[in-house]
Amino acid sequence: MAKNYEQLSKDIVKYVGGTENVISLFHCATRLRFKVKNTGAVDKENLSQLSGVIKVLESGGQIQVVIGNHVADVCEAVFQNTGLKREAEAGTEESGGKQNLLNTFMDTISGIFAPMLGAMSGAGMLKALLILLTTLNVLKPEMGTYRILQAAGDGVFTFLPIILAVTAAKKFKANTYVAMGVAAALVYPDLTAAFSAGESLTFLKIPVVLVSYTSSVIPIIISVYLLSKLEKALNKAMPEMVRGFLVPLVSLMVVVPLTYLVIGPVADTAGKLLASGYTGLVGLNPVIAGGILGLIWPAAVMFGVHWGFVPIVMNNIATYGRDTLFVITGPNNMAQAGATLGVFLKSRNKEVKEIAGPSALSAVLAGITEPAIYGVTLRFKKPFFIGAVFSGIAGAIVAAAGTGAPTLLGTSLLSLPGYIGTGFVGFLIACAIAYFGSAIVTYLFGYSDDMLPKKKEGTSSAAQERASAAAQTEAKDEVLQAPANGKAILLSEVKDEAFAGGVLGQGAAIVPDDGEICAPCDGIVNVMYPTGHAIGIRSHAGAEILIHIGMDTVSLKGEGFDVRVKEGQSVKAGELLVRADLEKIKKAGFDITTPMVVTNMDDYLEIKQEKTGVVRRGENFVACIGK
Secondary structure (H helix, E strand, O other): OOOOOHHHHHHHHHHOOOHHHEEEEEEOOOEEEEEEOOHHHOOHHHHHOOOOOOEEEEEOOEEEEEOOOOHHHHHHHHHHHHOOOOOOOOOHHHOOOOOOHHHHHHHHHHHHHHHHHHHHHHHHHHHHHHHHHHHOOOOOOOOHHHHHHHHHHHHHHHOHHHHHHHHHHHHHOOOHHHHHHHHHHHOOHHHHHHHHHOOOEEEOOEEEOOOOOOOOOHHHHHHHHHHHHHHHHHHHHOOHHHHHHHHHHHHHHHHHHHHHHHHHHHHHHHHHHHHHHHHHHHHHOHHHHHHHHHHHHHHHHHOOHHHHHHHHHHHHHHHHOOEOHHHHHOHHHHHHHHHHHHHHHHOOOHHHHHHHHHHHHHHHHHOOOHHHHHHHHHHHOHHHHHHHHHHHHHHHHHHHHOOOEOOOOOOOOOOHHHHOOOOHHHHHHHHHHHHHHHHHHHHHHHOOOOOOOOOOOOOOHHHHHHHHOOOOOOOOOEEEEOOOOEEEEOHHHOOOHHHHOOOOOEEEEEEEOOOEEEOOOOEEEEEEOOOOOEEEEEEOOOOEEEEEOOOOHHHHOOOOEEEOOOOOOEEOOOOEEEEEOHHHHHHOOOOOOEEEEEOOHHHEEEEEEOOOEEEOOOOEEEEEEEO
16 A cells, blocks of 8 residues: 555544444445444544545445545555455344345435445446447457457446346345346356347246347346345255255356346336436436536435436447436536635635645546545535536536437546537536636635634644644734633643643643633634534634633533634624633533643744733733734
8 A cells, every 4th residue: 555544544443432342344446335233333533534535425225435546545545454354144133133224325325326336436447448449440340459448348338237236135135246147147148149139938838028228227136135035044944964955056046047037127218217317317407407416416425415317327228329417517626626726726725725735636537525524625615516506507508408428437538438429518518617607706705814714622633733824924923812811821730631732832821810711912713612622713923722611521522611703703802702610611521721822832943931820801911922
């Protein structure tokens, strides 16, 4: 691996409840997807604070840890460094309770399709490249080079049932090789040729309705599910000494004919109805349908429910030879990339630029939007909604143009050739509007460096240093006032290693006599924790100040804290910030010592405490000497 993720992998498993809480783990393009026994044992707060973790979600019955482009390396590190098995053997009954129907469906779909995403994406991109090369007359369909590369790209989709058999068998806990045998029977050349020739076949004098199973999705998934149940029953009924050959024998003899006779025709009919229902909806009013689908797609990606549309997309390709659903939603990638680019261009904050730049590039070049969404646009909210609006506008244009794609493609600059054909110009226009429109509107109206994210308790010194980087003013000499009445003590006397050691910044602390915590200077409230236990202020002179009311008081979840200001509000020295119920805090067993530290201490030559002992609000308390 290019980077050592040993500690990160250990911390991730620790905060998801340890290896004993993990039923299974796999990854998709950007996320580690944990299925756990007890979601209550997952420490989402600390998990989301890990350096290298963009976001933590609970969706589709999974704990999804968004990593970004390095997810494969992190996943491999988890298996190497934590003792977690690659194939967890725990049964679904250990999952800690029943899931609702939607979560079960999403968990099943993502579990089947996510592991094969790399192969499908690679094959789709190869097919797009071949379209470009033939359009430019670099290659011709009759050339051997073209035919071999076409086999590499199209083979994945032609024999998709075999790949799905593997992932479905793992999901349903069926015999993988028997499942592959069922899938191979569905794409067997003789029966495929019989379908193409329109032959009439019977099985034990029962008429067989032949359908095309190449590139199909639904029949094999249902067949493997049936296989898993049949194998379970046969293993219970048969003597152990004959299970090794009789169970596979009976399974193949039952499941393959049953698929040809019942499952395949029914699933094929259902798939066609699903496909025709979607195309009918788009045909009824393509502009409205495309606009709504494009508008809601960012939220679908955010919650991971976009997996539920994959069977429809694959069925569209198998039924019509092209798909329009993912094509309509494709410009969303460009919209989120553009919004992220707008943030990158507007921000002067080093941390924001370090995240936004690579995320914008990843989204526009590779079509991977999760880092852009979770790391940037959703973080600041306005860029996310701006991107969603332009995604809706672009979706309406694409639907009106009737653009389609012959394969599963993630929209990016590199995959644009895959859309050459009907509506291609309209698709390019839609992508351009989504990208540049989102970038321009975000730059002008959707972002400013005052939109700072809320910081969580327990962040590392590196996170605190990144927070201090938000200051746009050069630090100047300044004397900060005492924020409360009480007894002033040295920071080293605080019973917390992070504060006492100066890891979070330099300053002083007060054991308050009353609960009125006031502003130590004129400035702007740049962080206001919802729990009210901590406040961040940026002074007009450039100091980044953190006031932390009590130790570990975040655990009170806001109880005993009456917040009087909001994030982004300008305050004057002495203005009331929070009224804390000190007696309630003490009765709950928490230390009320209140540190006040300057987090951007590297911007100063010296930060020194002006007074110890009895101190009153408004008195000189901490001096900041600028460089």
